[in-house]
Amino acid sequence: MSTEYQTLANDGLWENNPALVQLLGLCPLLAVTGTVTNALGLGIATMLVLVGSNITVSLVRNWVPNEIRIPVFVIVIATFVTLVELTMNAFTYGLFMALGIFIPLIVTNCAIIGRAEAYASKNNWYNSAFDGLMMGLGFTLVLVALGALREILGQGTLFAGAELLLGEWARDLKIQLFSFDYPLLLAILPPGAFLGMGFLIAGKNWIDGRRKAKLAKAPIEKAQRARVTTVN
Amino acid sequence: MSFFIASSPHNHQKRTTSRLMQLVLLAMVPGVLAQFYFFGWGIVWQLLIAGFTAVCAESLCLIARERSPLRGLQDYSALVTAALLAVSIPPLAPWWVIVIGTIFAIVVVKHLFGGIGHNIFNPAMAAYVLLLISFPVQMTSWLPPVTLSGESIGWWDSLRLILVQYTSAGYSVDQVRAVATGQLFDAVVMATPLDQIKTDLAQGLTLSESLSKPIFGAFAGHGWLWVNVAYLFGGLMLLQQRIIQWHIPAALLGALAVAAIIGSLAAPDALPGLNIHLFSGGTMLAAFFIATDPVSAATSNRGKLIYAALVGVLIYVIRSFGGYPDAIAFAVLLANLCVPVIDQYTRPTAYGQAGGQR
Structure with a gap:
């Protein structure tokens, strides 16, 4: 059982990362990663929806006819997106305004319906919940990495506007790493998101390649064969 | 032996x-x-x-x-x-x-x-x-x-x-x-000639009013004309030395010229004419030095003609209707993106093969 969880965690966070490997849900990924706060906000929202929809889809999987499963998945996902949207509207209003259309657009995030179809509709609810959590976490990590990259290059800060997500005390979280006379506008603009995403994917592939090369170099120890029978 | x-x-x-x-x-x-x-x-x-x-x-x-x-x-x-x-x-x-x-x-x-x-x-x-x-x-x-x-x-x-x-x-x-x-x-901030035209047109001046400003000489932008002539001269040297072939510069300048003539016939007081387009900004530099980059340009001769004509038309369109004053870089990058497709459809047939068979 624990190996199943390990595989799920490894897949979601690295091997089959929704953003870096499956390249799903790129629209919000590229649009809202201007700052770490926005990225983290959308990442957490996506993760909540993913966990909720995975559990629900898994629970109803035996009652949903195969022919209409996609509409059912969409309704389930839309329900959770509405929940998250209303919650954010109530508790993190500033962030809700900052993210704008991209919160309702979580419905169309292919990573979510992809997990419902590929995993949750075939597995029990606790495994599906864990899968949703890991996939969501992997997605959030990439969002935050890209957000940090763009925020540092574009504004020289980190966690600017964290109070939108975490409340007033978080205003002090903002770190001014350095200040520019002229900000690198490219990092803030959409092309910068594409470039940054490209660098992240390239970095992941580079690490994988190095790992593979290391594995290939390491000598494979031959198992000692213990002969228990005589040679025929 | x-x-x-x-x-x-x-x-x-x-x-x-x-x-x-x-x-x-x-x-x-x-x-x-x-x-x-x-x-x-x-x-x-x-x-x-x-x-x-x-x-x-x-x-x-x-x-x-x-x-x-x-x-x-x-x-x-x-x-x-x-x-x-x-x-x-x-x-x-x-x-x-x-x-x-x-x-x-x-x-x-x-x-x-x-x-x-x-x-x-x-x-x-x-x-x-x-x-x-x-x-x-x-x-x-x-x-x-x-x-x-x-x-x-x-x-x-x-x-x-x-x-x-x-x-x-x-x-x-x-x-x-x-x-x-x-x-x-x-207190008028000086800009490049193309920039000047863009700003003036946006402010409601007509083209001839804009062209009467001192940045424009008798023929094209002051100074810029001679910069372009000098790059044209250098480009002709490259042609003469056979570093580059005639296809790219000719097609680029030709397409830009045709587009500029059509444009100035259609809207003579809103779109700058042939002389401005050929001898302002980086036109000659682009035609002879930038678009001719052998790596990022199309390969075959027919491909080069298509590629360069595309650059020329794009330069005209982006200069006339885009947000930035000069358009060389955007036009060249967009055309670079099209190069694989152009190369795919302009593959020359091998000698001795029936034409059209790929």
């Missing part, structure tokens, strides 16, 4: 890449001299900074990729990239502009795509677009031509403006610009 057996062709062009690149650099000299004459010492410093940065970045990349830096540097391609970028940006832009641009061109656009011969985009133009998008103010601050303002800046003050953004007397680039332009017009 043994014979050396090789298949045809037996008569080789003995020119190496490094020789080609040296000749391209040489052919840029007239244009650079013209820019030096009209815009002062800045261009010299920009070329030096860009060249130095390019050599450093190229060596580091080659070392990181476990290749011999000496062998890589000897092909001079990094220097050509640096030179093309340095002549495209405003001569008094701060030093970090050209440094960021050159590093981006060499490291990201060239080496991350596999080094010389593998880059799908023209490195100098990709870097130019990066700079234009990131630092629009610095990238559009051209001084008026020296011959027009009579305000020449010495080599030392130019260097100071580039490195610390102040002359020895304590003037910033903006102040120098204001002084230089202030003698000509009241």
